[in-house]
Amino acid sequence: METEEPVIMQQLAGRITVYSLTGCLHCLRAKAHLTKMGLPFVEVNVKENPEIHQQIINLTARLTVPQIYFNNIHVGGNNDFMNLSEEELASLIDTVKNNPVPLDAPPIPEPGDVKEKEPRKELKSKRDEYADLILEFKESGIIGNHWSCLRMQQNSFSGKKLVNWLMEQKNVDQDAAVDIAKELSARKYLNPLSVKGFENSDALYRLIEHDFAVSLNTGSTAEYNAVSASKHSEAMRDLTLKLFSEHITPDGKLVDYKSMLRSPAFEEYCKLATLLQRLDIGSLTRKQKLAFFINVYNALVIHGNIKQGAPKNTWQRYKFFNSVSYVIGGEIFTLQDIENGILRGNRKGIAQISRPFSKSDPRLQVALEEAEPLIHFALNCGVLSCPPIKTYSAEEIDQQLKISAAAFLDGSDGCQIDVSKREVRLSQIFKWYKIDFGGTDERLLNWLFEHLGDSPKKKALEELLKHGDIKIGSLPYDWSTNSKD
Template sequence: MEAEEPVALQELKGRITVYTIAGCLHCLRAKARLSNLGLPFFEVNVKECPDIHQQIINLTGYFTVPQIFFNNIHVGGNNDFTNLSPDELDNLIDNVKNNPVPSDAPPIPEPETAVKKAPVEELKSKRDEYADLILEFKESGIIGNHWSCLKMHQNTFTGKKLVNWLMEVKNLENAAAIDIAKDLMVKKFLSPLTAKEFEDSDTLYRLMEHDFTASLNTGATAEYDAVSASKHSEAMRDLTLKLFSEHITPDGKFVDYKSMVNSPVFDDYCELATQLQRMDIESLMRKEKLAFFINIYNALVIHGNIKQGSPKNMWQRYKFFNSVSYVIGGEVYTLQDIENGVLRGNRKGIAQISKPFSKGDPRLKVALEDVEPLIHFALNCGVLSCPPVKTYSAKHIDKQLKLSTAAFLDGPDGCQVDVSKKECRLSQIFKWYKIDFGGTDEKLLNWVLEHLGESPKKKVLKELQAQGDIKLTYLPYDWSSNAKD
């Protein structure tokens, strides 16, 4: 099949402006349609221009992206753009063809004003003093299979053999060799099978990278110490958004996860994911935990789709969210663990008969003390009805979560109001996690009104609530994957 001829761009006196974020499917679809129409446009990434984003929110009353303008005429989002009649579209095109940019057109950034990203290399900090030692030990031939309690343990070694190797190869006294081994435990290079502290005995150990072979970030040594857990997670999320935008179909409908594995960007991402193995997360404060684990969750979903493929049915989804995992700070965290164990304060999730973390589980140390309902509008599980993907920072996490919640409720997937039927239709998210929003219809409705942005939808919903007898129902949830088959 011959490649299609590119559409010739039309000459415009005015300007079409599209406000977007990286990886947003609706944004990509709007841009694809503009390109197919031969209409050049100026794109503003609101993540890189937060001041302009706030101006657009104030101007339109909408928190969602994309927001599309033909000169100073606000079209709306991608659905609004798609639903324009032929006459309406022709009038808009005539406007930008024949009229220069008016003084009251929406703002665009001045050159060099966009927020600059730190390169991946700056996030590695310094190389750990024991990195070369671990790499050398891996080549020593000591790591192998060992029997214990009638079970074969792969990729293991005894504490005694490690100490003897340190004494022989590094010419150390026994006490000094034991001290180094203890340091390796503290720095989470080693993982004990049974003992809590290092012992110069036949007790078995593994390197952290070998301990949880099913996790997606093991198999390589975490040689570098991260500068900051929250900044590290932001960088990982930004790389996945870059992958997302580079491997999207031209119409913006599907993502080619299979081709991502061959991308240099994915190699950079995997390098950052490896460093999570030894990252200190127990000292994180609430805002840092929120930003870190939301970013890691959303990145891990994409990593899981790349390596394992997208789940196609209920059983595959259950397996996916309970098995796809990272080793973080020496502990395994599945998607289920992150959402329900950490971010929901160790509450039962959908189809779970018990809490994710049992009493005494070391991961309880990083779980939030109380559930944060706003996380439901920041987590993206990789299906069409999920909230859009974004990157969150510890400094602005509360504001960002409120904006994401308002944007989700503002869209048709989050909340719909039918005045004629006196009905408020909400996303299934509110049904599944109703306890997080108060537990009753009345409290849930009050919560929605409190978090809706100022908009016509909020005004109508308030009026219906004041009249009483409002019916609460739930919208169908689209579990379709955005993966290209």
Template sequence: MPSLNTGSPMDGSEGSPKGRVTVYSVAGCPHCLRAKSRLGELGLPVHEVDMNQHSELWARVKELTGRSTVPQIFFNNVHVGGNDDLHRLSSEELERLVCLVRDESVPPDGPPLPEEGHQEGAGNQYGEFKCERDEFADVVEEFKQCGVIGSHRRGLRVYRNCFTGVQLVDWLEREKGLDRNKAREMGKVLMDRKFINSVTGKGQFEESSALFRLLEHDPRSVLNAGETATCSPLPAAELSEILRNMMLRLYSDHLSADGKTVDYTAMSQSPSFERYCELAVQLQRVELRSLSREEKLAFFINIYNALVIHGNLRLGCPKNMWQRYRFFNYISYLIGGEVFTLQDIENGVLRGNRKGMAQLLKPFSKSDPRLQVALPDAEPLIHFALNCGAKSCPPIKTYTAKDIDIQLRTAAEAFLENDDGCRVDTEKHEVKLSQIFKWYKADFGDTDEKLLSWILNHMSDSPKRSSLQTVLKTGSFKVSYMPYDWSSNSKD
């Protein structure tokens, strides 16, 4: 874009600007960062409003702009649009807007700002987690150091870091002074509180030769194993919001100045990332079965998105189809005593235990305890909230149970507003869609007519929606799918 010939508005020759530029954004949004970088070049006073922390303003901003995406940019009370709109401004129009901010104050009907002292969600920000040590944590730590845990052979297979039910009961009786019945009950309590698991994954604790293992010793590729969660469990929804907010801020801190790439190497070495990993351990023992539908949606969406970034940091970004398959089928967390991969979360829990891409079987069998936390039916709106990346940034980054359906609806509207999600050609009677609609067509409707009807019903009022209505009324249309950009946004 040609540079302005007005000189820097902040050079002091004409005093400080009277107005302001207002930018509604969210943490970790590449488009927002690019917009702020461009505005910084102009030397304008920018007032940024983090919509994650001030969700009470969403309705008003959408009313003013007609959009659900971020950023939304105002020069005084003149709405410019998003990052692409800002960069498309002609030099003459940009110069006019700069002069407007420099010479005129924001009128009374200017874009809204948060009320003084209002900081919604402040209790869930980075560093707010306070550990209250679990009353049984010391017993577990003592048992871990006592020398009982070791290898056990069963047939041709050797199980490492295990102990039998008898060994635990013997130790509790000998070292903790419990009678035999109380020692057996203590073993059941430790299993109920998700400190230990059956090696076979089935059954309750029993005083027998059956093998058990501390959760931290789970041999699978679990990113939050390796130590025991010794804090009293937080409510699952609250913990997921804390983790998601921490990861988003960490992600934002390591975006490049233009918002196009992420320095994953620096992020993985950050003390803030170490803090995140410490808190992720606390997922091991959260209680999932008591979650409502809304709480499950918010919890598992937040955890999925954080796990994707955690996986990228630990193992690197997948670069081909085989690496992506392994990534989504092996990257996992211990959650509530069970292992959940990315596939398990998306297809098992959030899609009501439906087969995903390249899956021959459903994620959970009828006897799988994880089936108890799966939604009864697939929720199509989750596809616009999961796995946010540089190309498409959902407007709401952290989901809360209270307004989850509104938030998901907003995310869908934002996705469909973007040309990467949906394009409508009225002359050719053609609708081009993201591959997401092809991969998960069963969630939206089993015919093109049902699919487009679903899309129409989930669009915000816009020219694109009117165009889609026009195409549908013809009764003759073509649906095609755009290539999916799997390219990494890593700096390396």
């Protein structure tokens, strides 16, 4: 069996600096390429160093990562680095080999600025006072299969049997038992199958953890209450990013989802996902909804890849996005429900013949009043042409989404402008969801101009807009999965 030759790092008088972000595939590929060439580098995580990140944005007029410097010479992103000619690369290497770091080189954190990372805080609040009661009820033998409306309802029980069990086991009268059962329903431990609310009758019920067998976060009791929807989703997202970065191939090209499945961190993540079952999402503000559902969507995509495998063709993708789901606040949400039902204000998605939620669907109460076009640059569907994975917070969601949009448009996969041909070529996201960007070519182009960062690309678009008659084309969309099979 052949083994790879160990890489011998070269001695540099200067410095190669890579400004990166955890979980960024392009960053990983650039770092892997430098390592393969035996070139040592200093990595600066822009999320952990926001002030330095802003300085790099000011210097480069780019919001994307990585940004690579050889001493004070800005190379650009990973694509720029990979496309260097042999002569250009040799010249850059010669510069850092023989010349010390100049005074005008980009900043890196000072040794005293590097803070020890605080251990991640547990997001469990106090244990729910009814958790033990539910665990006892699960072992009571009352839950079983019952006929209702000519259909067998698995893992169900009648309201009357629950009340009788509470009276016997807790030594309370009937009125008190009914009150307890109503509280269990209000706390989203159980769902009615044919009536609204709780009735002391033969109407059937099912524990929420049993109610949606296909969902990825059911099968066990949510014993603890999540601290808040926004903080909970951020914790899930951060843990998923950690998993993502720890189980990626050295070249940054593929993710080993199978090894994620065996990771202790994934087990911890699943516990967080279970808490979504009874999470209160009814009172979320617009900003909280955006941050919460974007984070949950991105986490759910990776969870689906881990448990079910990555979809490899059009039919598998359709099935994946219409079936992979979480139970959140007692209701089931697929990826399609989150994207098109919640974040796009209940608009039809690709290949959908109707809106995700009917007028009587309780999930409609959570949907945004209007579609938010910026979500298209925050949702990562697990393929190479999707925007990068990030974590979003409710407090800064609008600014974060604008930055994500500008970063996506700054990249060659998002937007290309050819002034000589008077052509703007865009990601197919703009074709599929054109209605979200105004519905007409004119409104789409104006939206682009408004959301492009200050850059040569924006100046080129401004020049084209002055004269009109602009052709809009589509860029290839790479559906290749990043899964290591």
